[in-house]
Amino acid sequence: MNNAPDREWNSVMKRMFAGISRRYDLVNTLMTFGRDSAWRRHAVRTAMLPAGGTLLDVGSGTGKISFEAKRLDPALTVVALDLTRDMMVVGKRSDRKKRILWVNADALALPFDDCRFDAVTSGYLMRNVPDISRAFQEQLRVVKPGGRVVCLETSPPDSRLLGPLIRFHFRFVIPLLGGLISGRWDAYRYLPRSTEAFKTPEELALIMAGEGFTGITYRRFMFGTVAVVAGTRPAVPPAGPH
């Protein structure tokens, strides 16, 4: 379904995330001062899953959102989907009781029937896909009418007062910390660069609205550098060519 440039981009992503997979969680926790778990918990709560429902976590990586969802409701069925096997291998090691279903696939071509899940989450995925609209279309397709699609992402710093400090953290602290711990300097230079070039929560909300989501909400964290944007699939499917 994807074209050649998308496949090429996906290969770059796979290589990059495979390279940092073993240290990914540690670097994440250090560079967010341990706040990353709270944002993932907020993302899961925003999904408003019914008890014992079904969740798809797209771009699951090592499964941090998926594990959080299972912790909040052990009766949930959680599918963790990611492009990079090595990220999931790290996650599977922590999943000794096999509480999560792991699927290796592309966010732009989800291997599921329509209306399959009660909610869909993604964490730090959208910055990395070659086509954000297409990713949201796929998530809209597989979520049930009335279900929520929740996107946790970094966003360009917007605080004028703290701007220089945040930029220092982004441009120097993160690449240094990530580079030293993972040995992959390129990946942790890509993170701040892609964040500064990425959409604001308002822009993401507009894209979601354009794809037919309703009830769109967003909340910022960490001086506006992280946001959770969410929308609902309307009960009646959106009209149009999607």
Ligand SMILES: C[S@@+](CC[C@H](N)C(=O)[O-])C[C@H]1O[C@@H](n2cnc3c(N)ncnc32)[C@H](O)[C@@H]1O
């Ligand atoms: C920054 S990590 C986020 C992992 C996890 N969601 C978290 O909260 O920490 C981004 C993940 O998205 C995955 N990814 C990138 N492009 C993808 C795509 N097109 N389809 C599925 N997963 C993708 C990467 O392999 C990586 O594991």
